[in-house]
Amino acid sequence: MTADSDGTERTSVRTYVPAYQKEQWREHASELDMSQSEFVRTMVQAGRSGFEPAEPTSTGDAPNGGGQSEPTSSDATPGVDGLKTRVQEVLSDGDHYDWDELLAELTDDIEQRLDETLQELQSSGRVRYSGRHGGYVLDE
Known part of the structure; x- marks a missing residue:
């Protein structure tokens, strides 16, 4: 233990x-x-x-x-108390985190992961971007 x-x-x-x-x-x-x-x-x-x-x-x-x-x-x-648990895990090292540092630790570079995921989904033809509608949509 x-x-x-x-x-x-x-x-x-x-x-x-x-x-x-x-x-x-x-x-x-x-x-x-x-x-x-x-x-x-x-x-x-x-x-x-x-x-x-x-x-x-x-x-x-x-x-x-x-x-x-x-x-x-x-x-x-x-x-699922993921956020509470994750905040406690990050802070458990005893260091002090300002808001931006804590946010960065919790989001794990979510923008990069989202970009990669959308690229994969678009490459496989499961999602497409519609400029006309200004957003992503499932490609059925």
Whole structure:
């Protein structure tokens, strides 16, 4: 186990899946610019959202008997607290970030990734740019 700068401990979780499934996860994580660990963590948390109680439980009433309830997210995507988690991960190194530096860390050069993705989609004929309509559209 390792201790994060905020005092939380991390531990590994091991599971076994068919080789084809691990490869699919690896490819999907790569497409999302995520590590395999980050991808699996995010997908598990997203999947758990459908199994959580409608109202947060009070301390001591946790469904797992652990004595505390898990924090819930107020992010726009229910069950996926990616932005909050990512902000904490970036800030966990103890450095100070101004707004622009933090934004740059969180967006991972999104403009470059969007440009590359649109070029790929246009090359494959799946998306086209319409000057007449002033934007991109699926090419069906």
